Amino acid sequence: MKTLVIGAGGMIGRKLTAALPGEDLILHDVVPFEGASAVSDLSTPGEAEKLLAARPQLIFHLAAVVSGEAEADFEKGYRVNLDGTRLLFEAIRKANYRPRVVFTSSIAVFGAPFPEAIGDEFLNAPLTSYGTQKAIGELLLSDYSRRGFFDGIGIRLPTICVRPGKPNKAASGFFSGIIREPLSGQEAVLPVPETVRHWFASPRAAVGFLLHAARMKTEQLGNRRNLSMPGVSATVGEQIAALRRVAGDKVASLIRREPDATIMRIVEGWPRNFDARRALQLGFRADQSFEEIIRIHIEDELQKSPRPRPARG
Amino acid sequence: MKTLVIGAGGMIGRKLTAALPGEDLILHDVVPFEGASAVSDLSTPGEAEKLLAARPQLIFHLAAVVSGEAEADFEKGYRVNLDGTRLLFEAIRKANYRPRVVFTSSIAVFGAPFPEAIGDEFLNAPLTSYGTQKAIGELLLSDYSRRGFFDGIGIRLPTICVRPGKPNKAASGFFSGIIREPLSGQEAVLPVPETVRHWFASPRAAVGFLLHAARMKTEQLGNRRNLSMPGVSATVGEQIAALRRVAGDKVASLIRREPDATIMRIVEGWPRNFDARRALQLGFRADQSFEEIIRIHIEDELQKSPRPRPARG
Numbered sequence: 036m037k038t039l040v041i042g043a044g045g046m047i048g049r050k051l052t053a054a055l056p057g058e059d060l061i062l063h064d065v066v067p068f069e070g071a072s073a074v075s076d077l078s079t080p081g082e083a084e085k086l087l088a089a090r091p092q093l094i095f096h097l098a099a100v101v102s103g104e105a106e107a108d109f110e111k112g113y114r115v116n117l118d119g120t121r122l123l124f125e126a127i128r129k130a131n132y133r134p135r136v137v138f139t140s141s142i143a144v145f146g147a148p149f150p151e152a153i154g155d156e157f158l159n160a161p162l163t164s165y166g167t168q169k170a171i172g173e174l175l176l177s178d179y180s181r182r183g184f185f186d187g188i189g190i191r192l193p194t195i196c197v198r199p200g201k202p203n204k205a206a207s208g209f210f211s212g213i214i215r216e217p218l219s220g221q222e223a224v225l226p227v228p229e230t231v232r233h234w235f236a237s238p239r240a241a242v243g244f245l246l247h248a249a250r251m252k253t254e255q256l257g258n259r260r261n262l263s264m265p266g267v268s269a270t271v272g273e274q275i276a277a278l279r280r281v282a283g284d285k286v287a288s289l290i291r292r293e294p295d296a297t298i299m300r301i302v303e304g305w306p307r308n309f310d311a312r313r314a315l316q317l318g319f320r321a322d323q324s325f326e327e328i329i330r331i332h333i334e335d336e337l338q339k340s341p342r343p344r345p346a347r348g
Numbered sequence: 349m350k351t352l353v354i355g356a357g358g359m360i361g362r363k364l365t366a367a368l369p370g371e372d373l374i375l376h377d378v379v380p381f382e383g384a385s386a387v388s389d390l391s392t393p394g395e396a397e398k399l400l401a402a403r404p405q406l407i408f409h410l411a412a413v414v415s416g417e418a419e420a421d422f423e424k425g426y427r428v429n430l431d432g433t434r435l436l437f438e439a440i441r442k443a444n445y446r447p448r449v450v451f452t453s454s455i456a457v458f459g460a461p462f463p464e465a466i467g468d469e470f471l472n473a474p475l476t477s478y479g480t481q482k483a484i485g486e487l488l489l490s491d492y493s494r495r496g497f498f499d500g501i502g503i504r505l506p507t508i509c510v511r512p513g514k515p516n517k518a519a520s521g522f523f524s525g526i527i528r529e530p531l532s533g534q535e536a537v538l539p540v541p542e543t544v545r546h547w548f549a550s551p552r553a554a555v556g557f558l559l560h561a562a563r564m565k566t567e568q569l570g571n572r573r574n575l576s577m578p579g580v581s582a583t584v585g586e587q588i589a590a591l592r593r594v595a596g597d598k599v600a601s602l603i604r605r606e607p608d609a610t611i612m613r614i615v616e617g618w619p620r621n622f623d624a625r626r627a628l629q630l631g632f633r634a635d636q637s638f639e640e641i642i643r644i645h646i647e648d649e650l651q652k653s654p655r656p657r658p659a660r661g
Contacts, residue, residue, distance in 0.1 A: 109495065146571060156463075156471045160490070160572050167491040171484050177473070178480040182422065258459060259473050 037061070039091035041077060041123070042098030044068035046198065047139070050242050051095060061091055065098065065115075078119035083126035093249055094136045094185075096123060102143060103205050105165035116168035124175055128184040136176065136187040137248045140261060142234060142306045144170040144191060152310040155263065162304050173261040180253075180260050188248045188256065190319075193236040193266030193309075197332035206301045210235070213271070214278055214329055217289035218337060226295035229272035232307040236266045237331040240322050247319055255317060265321035267328060268308040277325040281333070350374070352404035354390060354436070355411030357381035359511065360452070363555050364408060374404055378411065378428075391432035396439035406562055407449045407498075409436060415456060416518050418478035429481035437488055441497040449489065449500040450561045453574060455547060455619045457483040457504060465623040468576065475617050486574040493566075493573050501561045501569065503632075506549040506579035506622075510645035519614045523548070526584070527591055527642055530602035531650060539608035542585035545620040549579045550644040553635050560632055568630060578634035580641060581621040590638040594646070 037059045042048045044064030052062060052070070063073045063086055075082045077098055098119065099105075105112025120138070127134065143166030144159040159170045173189045180187040198211040202223075209226055210233060216223035236244070244264050253260070269277070279287040311319075322328050350372045355361050357377030365375060365383070376386045376399055388395045390411055411432065412418075418425025433451070440447065456479030457472040472483045486502045493500040511524040515536075522539055523546060529536035549557070557577050566573070582590070592600040624632075635641050 150469075158469045158471060159487075161487070162494070162571055164491055164495070167487050170487050174472075174474070174480050174483050174487075178477055181475070182477070258475055 036093055037089055037091045038093040039086055040095045045097060047241055048097050050238050051245050054242050054246060077123060078114045080122060083123045087126055087130045090132055092134050094134050095245060096136060096138045102163055102165040106163055109164060112164045112168060117171055120172045121175060124179050128179060134185055135249060136185045137245055138172060138176050138187060138189040140169045140173050140189045140191045142191050142193060145306050147304045149306055152308040153306055154310045155313045177260045181258055186253050187260050188253055189261035190244050190248050191263045192241055193234040193264060195238055195241055196235040196328055199336045206298050213290050217286045218282060222289050222291055224293045225290050226293060226298040227271060227302055230270055231302055232268060232270045234266045234268055234306055234309055235328060236264060237322050237328045239331050239335060244319055251318060262314045263309050263311045265311040265314050265319055267322050267325050269325040274325055277329055281326055281329045349406055350402055350404045351406040352399055353408045358410060360554055361410050363551050364558050367555050367559060390436060391427045393435060396436045400439050400443045403445055405447050407447050408558060409449060409451045415476055415478040418481060419476055422477060425477045425481060430484055433485045434488060437492050441492060447498055448562060449498045450558055451485060451489050451500060451502040453482045453486050453502045453504045455504050455506060458619050460617045462619055465621040466619055467623045468626045490573050494571055499566050500573050501566055502574035503557050503561050504576045505554055506547040506577060508551055508554055509548040509641055512649045519611050526603050530599045531595060535602050535604055537606045538603050539606060539611040540584060540615055543583055544615055545581060545583045547579045547581055547619055547622055548641060549577060550635050550641045552644045552648060557632055564631060575627045576622050576624045578624040578627050578632055580635050580638050582638040587638055590642055594639055594642045
């Protein structure tokens with residue numbers, strides 16, 4: 036099937052592309068990457084139309100300025116995350132065919148105070164510009180789908196863990212860092228107490244969500260086309276215990292506690308747990324445990340990469 | 349205080365203006381009206397900036413393409429209700445002062461299925477383009493307020509009843525029509541069963557909400573700046589019983605039952621009842637009963653107008 040992936044150069048985009056062998060792919064990103072079909076800024080008027088010239092029947096819209104950048108650069112966040120998405124949806128409407136559109140939203144559409152587990156009917160009250168832009172994208176996706184312009188589904192991804200690659204400056208970075216760095220023999224900094232609870236999915240689970248969203252019957256969604264994806268709720272203490280079980284004490288001892296009040300304050304505003312009932316009923320499947328999330332990282336990143344396997348403790 | 353009213357030519361705009369004697373008013377609408385300071389299309393780039401030239405410290409944004417028109421004309425609805433609102437918010441951000449902004453949202457941000465009473469943490473899942481545009485306006489208002497660009501508050505108005513003036517083609521028109529027309533000695537058509545329940549506020553209560561929103565301390569709102577206003581939940585049967593108590597059997601007998609499946613289907617998707625706890629705690633006050641709503645209509649419209657008083661039955 037002719038398939039357009041917008042944001043194909045990112046981590047999830049590349050893993051999704053690898054999971055779509057044999058499809059007729061159009062791979063787009065704003066930055067050049069190996070295998071790109073098109074490199075452009077989706078928020079420039081006219082660019083979305085070009086991507087639709089071949090009438091892809093399936094469109095993954097993964098592109099976004101991330102949370103930290105959207106907060107630091109107000110105008111860029113709105114331009115890329117809101118205007119870019121709206122220009123894409125408008126181009127599809129005007130192209131007058133009805134492709135499936137899979138949109139990656141985020142648990143950042145929710146803002147504290149929360150119930151212990153966020154259900155499918157809980158208010159979207161984001162506390163970041165990024166979350167606001169994603170929530171608006173969800174509303175547009177629902178309305179454009181209801182009007183029959185496309186067949187949309189929005190999936191709110193949990194925090195992806197273990198995110199491969201280098202440490203980054205995102206406030207959430209330590210959730211992956213405390214697993215990834217020790218497994219590679221490196222020290223990692225933990226800026227929050229072990230009691231902090233958060234909501235996770237492996238990159239492999241995330242790609243599974245995207246593929247299921249692309250293939251499922253959307254009639255079952257009715258008019259509520261945005262879904263919180265299932266995930267694993269774990270405290271930092273449970274993350275570390277799982278790391279210890281999988282890789283041993285020596286590896287787990289590479290985590291250095293260094294409390295950071297700023298990061299703690301940011302993290303306190305984030306969701307901790309979900310009751311993702313609708314997504315489960317619709318066949319979306321999460322990782323089984325945080326231990327599985329670690330094993331997936333080892334299988335998909337460390338055993339395939341040229342980097343040395345970490346020593347077992 | 350220098351006060352800008354956008355949408356000042358509408359029914360609520362005119363009543364609000366009348367309730368602001370002594371204020372330094374800038375009255376704007378897209379259509380000319382008596383007392384207008386400015387007539388222009390807010391969705392035309394540059395127009396919002398002109399309205400802010402005098403740096404109004406209080407801005408009421410009441411302007412919108414109504415539900416039926418936004419559904420019939422997709423592009424016009426998004427242009428006026430989304431782009432117009434965003435252009436206003438952007439102009440305020442760039443003007444770099446921090447006025448109070450009072451935005452009229454709507455219970456159309458909610459879509460079925462509902463709980464029996466919609467609480468303050470219930471999902472915004474609109475089933476119309478109008479509701480989508482209002483929900484997006486709410487999200488923008490929250491984010492712009494959080495960032496400190498203005499001090500915003502969004503109020504979700506119940507269905508205004510009794511709406512004065514001539515019958516219109518809105519699907520909700522009968523809720524007012526079955527009171528207004530009989531009180532003026534005219535027959536009114538009731539297209540739905542008496543069991544239909546809906547959520548009401550008088551024009552006088554709506555103006556009270558706007559004034560309270562303009563004057564209250566917004567620190568109490570935290571980051572959740574959009575509120576479902578309190579109202580009166582009444583069935584059509586309760587509306588008619590109240591009319592009978594206020595105006596007698598003869599007036600109530602002017603209601604003619606003429607079931608309309610299309611209107612019934614539309615109305616089934618509308619909210620019936622709310623638990624507007626936050627707004628009540630914050631000092632917003634609804635009408636006491638549907639009977640009071642009728643008496644307000646008689647006092648404010650019939651006793652002041654040159655039209656003859658209706659005969660009592």
